[in-house]
Amino acid sequence: MRLILVGPPGAGKGTQAKRLVSQLNIPHVSSGDMFRAAIKNGTELGKQVQEIMKQGHLVPDEVTIKMVIARIKEDDCESGFMLDGFPRTRPQAEALDAALAADDLSLDAIVLIEAADEVIIERITGRRTAPKTGAIYHIKFNPPPEGVEVTQRADDTEEAVVQRMKKYHAETAPIIPFYEAKGLLKSVNGLQTPDQVTEDILSVLGVRKS
Ligand code: ADP
Ligand code: ADP
8 A cells, every 4th residue: 555644744644654554564764863964974965954953944955855756766665654744845845656557557545634723732732752662752741651761852842843744734734635636635633643544544545454
């Protein structure tokens, strides 16, 4: 299955992707995670994107497209993938389409996790991640177990979130009609519990929970 998860920052894309990939047996391809790994490893790409990300701006399309398209051409993505955080702009959506079409492939669905702006700031500023496992926690909604070391993302400040929300509305929301026109769009309400959201996603995809 070739899937895209889309939604505003804090909608729960990472949380849901981690739950769904084991269920669907496809790799989780997160452009944000790939950029953060590049920063952590001190690569040229990492140096290039660090400041852009910290301020909540978007990494240029050509850099992002090159990285993600190369990733989905790897062997483990042959039978499918779950894209999280990509595409985020119209040129990215078109580049993805073209790359898949060149290999006679197409997307199965794009799942939009809807969340109102009002809840986003609280979700993002309370987000914590465990560097060792990549698990995503929230200080209030899903507190890390005692003894688990967690860190806060450099771009999870209120200032950067406001910027990311602006980018979402200006650049990412406009890709939704592009997929709707292709009949691929499925929407779920991201304001429910994580379990309910997972259930809804599996249901709109027509997958039975095992
Ligand atoms: P969120 O959890 O807010 O949805 P991500 O982890 O997906 O955030 O992305 C974090 C940051 O990485 C973005 O604010 C942006 O700077 C950069 N980034 C990730 N994916 C993309 C993309 N597809 N295009 C441009 N920039 C991206
Ligand atoms: P995204 O990848 O879309 O930016 P995350 O999955 O990282 O979002 O979730 C953002 C924050 O909100 C995290 O702290 C996560 O624990 C929390 N969260 C995710 N889904 C829910 C939910 N359904 N209800 C409450 N909090 C949630």
